[in-house]
Amino acid sequence: MDIPLDQILIQTINGIVTGMILALVASGLTLIFGIMDVVNFAHGELLMLGAYVGVVTLGLTGNFWLALASATVLIGIFGALMYVVTLRPLLGRDPLTTILATFGMSLVLQNYALWQFGAVSRKISEPIVGHFNLFHLDYPWYRVAVALISAAIIGGFWLFLKFGTWGIWIRATTQDRVMAQAMGIPVPWVLAGVFAIGSGMAAASGVLFGPFGGVDATMGLNWILRAFIVVVVGGMGSLAGSVLAAILISLLEAYASLWVSPSQAIIVSFVVLILTLLVRPTGLFVATPK
Amino acid sequence: MSRAHPLAFWSVFVAAIVLLIVAPLVLPEFWRRFVTEVLIWGLLAMSSDLLIGYTGMISFGHSAFFGLGMYGAAAALLTTHPASLWAALLYGLIAAAAVAAVVAYFSTRLRDIYFAITTLIFSQIFYVIIFTSTAWTGGENGLNFDQPALAIPGLFSLEFTPKVLHWFVLAAVAGSYLLLRRITQSPFGMVLQSIRENEARTRAIGYPVERYKIVSVMLSGLFAGLAGVLYAIQNQFAAPDFVFFLISGQTVIYNVIGGVGTLVGPIVGAGFFLLLSEAFSRLFTAKYLDPIGLHALDGMSYLVPLGLIFILMVIFMPRGLLGFARRWLNR
Amino acid sequence: MMSASVTIAEGGDPLLQTRGEPLLAVAGIHTHYGKSHILHGVSLEVGRGEVVGLLGRNGVGKSTTLKAIAGLVHPTAGEVVFEGRSIGRLASHRVARLGIGYVPEDRRIFPLLTVLENLRTGLDRHGVDKAKRAELLDKVYAYFPILAERRNQRGGTLSGGEQQMLAIARAMTLEPKIVLLDEPTEGLMPRMVSQIAQIVGALHNEGVAVLLVEQNVPLTLKASRRVYFIEKGEVRHHAMASELHVDDPVIHQYLGV
Numbered sequence: 001m002d003i004p005l006d007q008i009l010i011q012t013i014n015g016i017v018t019g020m021i022l023a024l025v026a027s028g029l030t031l032i033f034g035i036m037d038v039v040n041f042a043h044g045e046l047l048m049l050g051a052y053v054g055v056v057t058l059g060l061t062g063n064f065w066l067a068l069a070s071a072t073v074l075i076g077i078f079g080a081l082m083y084v085v086t087l088r089p090l091l092g093r094d095p096l097t098t099i100l101a102t103f104g105m106s107l108v109l110q111n112y113a114l115w116q117f118g119a120v121s122r123k124i125s126e127p128i129v130g131h132f133n134l135f136h137l138d139y140p141w142y143r144v145a146v147a148l149i150s151a152a153i154i155g156g157f158w159l160f161l162k163f164g165t166w167g168i169w170i171r172a173t174t175q176d177r178v179m180a181q182a183m184g185i186p187v188p189w190v191l192a193g194v195f196a197i198g199s200g201m202a203a204a205s206g207v208l209f210g211p212f213g214g215v216d217a218t219m220g221l222n223w224i225l226r227a228f229i230v231v232v233v234g235g236m237g238s239l240a241g242s243v244l245a246a247i248l249i250s251l252l253e254a255y256a257s258l259w260v261s262p263s264q265a266i267i268v269s270f271v272v273l274i275l276t277l278l279v280r281p282t283g284l285f286v287a288t289p290k
Numbered sequence: 291m292s293r294a295h296p297l298a299f300w301s302v303f304v305a306a307i308v309l310l311i312v313a314p315l316v317l318p319e320f321w322r323r324f325v326t327e328v329l330i331w332g333l334l335a336m337s338s339d340l341l342i343g344y345t346g347m348i349s350f351g352h353s354a355f356f357g358l359g360m361y362g363a364a365a366a367l368l369t370t371h372p373a374s375l376w377a378a379l380l381y382g383l384i385a386a387a388a389v390a391a392v393v394a395y396f397s398t399r400l401r402d403i404y405f406a407i408t409t410l411i412f413s414q415i416f417y418v419i420i421f422t423s424t425a426w427t428g429g430e431n432g433l434n435f436d437q438p439a440l441a442i443p444g445l446f447s448l449e450f451t452p453k454v455l456h457w458f459v460l461a462a463v464a465g466s467y468l469l470l471r472r473i474t475q476s477p478f479g480m481v482l483q484s485i486r487e488n489e490a491r492t493r494a495i496g497y498p499v500e501r502y503k504i505v506s507v508m509l510s511g512l513f514a515g516l517a518g519v520l521y522a523i524q525n526q527f528a529a530p531d532f533v534f535f536l537i538s539g540q541t542v543i544y545n546v547i548g549g550v551g552t553l554v555g556p557i558v559g560a561g562f563f564l565l566l567s568e569a570f571s572r573l574f575t576a577k578y579l580d581p582i583g584l585h586a587l588d589g590m591s592y593l594v595p596l597g598l599i600f601i602l603m604v605i606f607m608p609r610g611l612l613g614f615a616r617r618w619l620n621r
Numbered sequence: 622m623m624s625a626s627v628t629i630a631e632g633g634d635p636l637l638q639t640r641g642e643p644l645l646a647v648a649g650i651h652t653h654y655g656k657s658h659i660l661h662g663v664s665l666e667v668g669r670g671e672v673v674g675l676l677g678r679n680g681v682g683k684s685t686t687l688k689a690i691a692g693l694v695h696p697t698a699g700e701v702v703f704e705g706r707s708i709g710r711l712a713s714h715r716v717a718r719l720g721i722g723y724v725p726e727d728r729r730i731f732p733l734l735t736v737l738e739n740l741r742t743g744l745d746r747h748g749v750d751k752a753k754r755a756e757l758l759d760k761v762y763a764y765f766p767i768l769a770e771r772r773n774q775r776g777g778t779l780s781g782g783e784q785q786m787l788a789i790a791r792a793m794t795l796e797p798k799i800v801l802l803d804e805p806t807e808g809l810m811p812r813m814v815s816q817i818a819q820i821v822g823a824l825h826n827e828g829v830a831v832l833l834v835e836q837n838v839p840l841t842l843k844a845s846r847r848v849y850f851i852e853k854g855e856v857r858h859h860a861m862a863s864e865l866h867v868d869d870p871v872i873h874q875y876l877g878v
Contacts, residue, residue, distance in 0.1 A: 228407050
């Protein structure tokens with residue numbers, strides 16, 4: 001069965017675009033896990049709420065970029081509050097408790113959104129309209145823009161981590177929380193800050209993804225599973241790993257959807273996860289298996 | 291002291307069973323059905339407790355076991371003529387066992403959070419397969435079928451009236467509880483608990499931890515599959531929604547609310563949760579909400595306060611409702 | 622305000638009488654780990670700029686005592702008073718900022734951070750401007766030239782001795798008034814042991830107090846002014862280092878096999 005080359009190339013680009021958004025979502029998740037060993041089940045809902053904040057802001061101001069910024073900031077703050085209220089009390093305990101608490105939050109937030117905004121999906125219109133010519137097809141500029149913006153956000157964050165005092169604080173706390181405290185680093189604030197950053201990134205992805213599909217209360221569910229897969233395949237706590245894994249998985253799914261339906265394409269990601277866990281459980285892109 | 295315990299325990303047990311037997315005779319049909327469903331979900335949660343409470347393995351895969359038990363039963367009830375109860379049980383348990391075997395394999399290779407995520411992914415794999423194989427499984431719409439009769443060919447045949455069904459379910463669940471209790475109190479069960487407490491030490495002492503884990507997962511899967519079969523028989527349909535990972539999540543919620551490591555706690559947890567759902571969904575209607583200026587939405591919003599209660603329980607009451615009785619129940 | 626002077630012998634401890642307000646005073650602290658009772662009422666004092674040793678076998682509670690002072694473990698009873706202020710309930714990052722530097726057993730430098738970044742965890746503090754940071758950094762490099770050489774290398778790639786230097790240097794960037802050293806010579810070659818002794822001396826010359834937990838008796842007796850002996854979670858003996866020698870029966874009693 002012959003798949004024309006241009007279709008493969010189009011899927012490659014689609015894969016990279018989705019991969020960048022997925023990378024943005026997964027980065028927040030892996031960061032949170034790396035620094036406080038918390039698997040944030042509610043991460044998908046933070047994305048969803050971000051998308052809704054985007055919808056509301058867009059409705060009020062008509063400006064997409066303002067919507068993106070406000071979603072990131074507001075949900076970032078919300079995430080930090082959620083952490084302080086529900087997760088901080090649980091930090092010393094059995095990891096099951098944080099999984100459960102975040103799972104509970106995810107149920108609460110999903111149903112809250114359903115109640116608040118209704119079941120009909122909302123629309124976020126693209127800020128950049130227009131297409132360019134890609135192999136006899138009109139490829140939307142917006143998709144390219146999304147990939148670039150996501151890359152910029154992740155890149156910017158990577159720079160923040162590498163240089164700058166807070167970057168050192170975050171990395172030190174991730175490597176040895178106890179000694180970070182003994183060095184005077186205000187660890188409680190660092191943890192809340194990281195949760196805020198992770199939440200903000202998820203919210204941004206929600207707004208960026210908005211124009212692709214609709215915005216509805218269950219959109220988080222689609223992302224959380226893939227994000228988990230990315231985080232495990234990329235190596236828990238590894239930012240670079242998440243980016244690479246996200247692109248890998250999205251590319252594989254994009255190619256798979258040339259043969260099977262999109263809802264079945266996700267099985268490819270499942271298989272990658274299982275193979276990773278069997279062969280190299282600490283992550284495909286982690287340098288030395290611990 | 292230890293003589294008094296069995297007496298106390300069995301008295302409470304018998305009393306509970308008697309109440310449950312009498313239930314369908316006195317309750318209106320809605321509540322009769324409610325109690326039967328609590329028993330079925332309770333059985334599912336109890337099977338999960340074997341893993342979480344006794345072996346120390348967090349699994350989000352129970353919806354796969356449950357779902358396959360359900361579809362297995364569906365397959366039997368659609369292909370056997372007359373619809374055979376025993377075929378339903380057989381197919382359902384075999385299907386659940388097959389999945390359990392795969393999950394069991396992974397349980398020996400992965401720990402903690404990786405195992406939990408893998409089991410979650412498994413639920414979703416089955417969900418996607420079932421959802422998209424419309425020809426075999428009816429896809430999104432699921433399968434509908436007739437109820438079998440409670441029959442031993444050649445001996446007798448009873449129709450599954452609501453009461454009979456309830457008693458059948460009660461027998462299955464009570465029997466499962468007694469069996470699981472026996473298992474957890476046996477030397478095998480003691481080793482499981484030792485694995486929960488300190489896996490490394492248990493291995494160091496010389497126990498083949500992997501084998502124990504495999505058996506634990508298989509047992510857990512079988513009882514979960516049984517719950518799926520019972521559900522299929524009661525409701526006469528099978529749907530992919532039950533394989534979705536949210537069902538696994540709900541199961542774990544019942545475990546935690548009721549109290550892990552108590553076997554019967556999860557049943558209580560299921561009852562508590564479902565009772566509250568019922569109460570909230572009645573309260574959160576236009577009748578009560580409009581006067582205070584909030585609008586209702588077909589009862590879904592009851593999960594908001596329920597979810598918050600659950601989170602509060604995780605933080606402040608981590609041992610669950612029956613946590614205080616854990617020692618007593620395990621003696 | 623209660624002065625938490627230690628009285629081990631009846632009628633006051635002659636070793637402490639003449640000194641005035643101690644920099645650090647630990648009074649009767651108990652700690653628990655789950656159900657285990659680790660410290661059973663430890664009391665000790667360190668004066669300004671004084672080097673004090675804490676000797677004892679493995680597992681008697683020496684490290685736990687340091688952790689309790691650093692705020693990494695909170696005492697279930699008793700008091701830790703630093704510069705007249707009770708710090709037993711403070712979070713450890715606050716304790717560090719008050720001027721208590723902690724160098725743990727097994728060093729625990731940040732393995733994936735470079736040497737410079739490790740130092741910056743202490744240098745990059747509120748209230749320390751760029752010029753001051755550069756000054757502190759130069760001072761640290763002067764003490765440990767090997768660290769200057771390896772400044773862009775990841776901490777995890779340094780040798781054991783170098784990591785120990787880094788751990789001490791890191792604590793010094795906090796400009797501490799007291800440094801808690803937990804078995805700094807453990808696992809080090811003899812050549813490095815004398816380097817540690819020199820560093821302790823240098824700290825003392827700078828006016829920084831040192832509470833030195835060790836099993837290396839000669840080093841401790843040479844570097845310290847006073848020595849406490851711990852056994853089973855309690856301070857059992859207290860003496861001037863100058864009055865002890867390596868073969869003392871006391872040494873055998875608390876450190877012998």
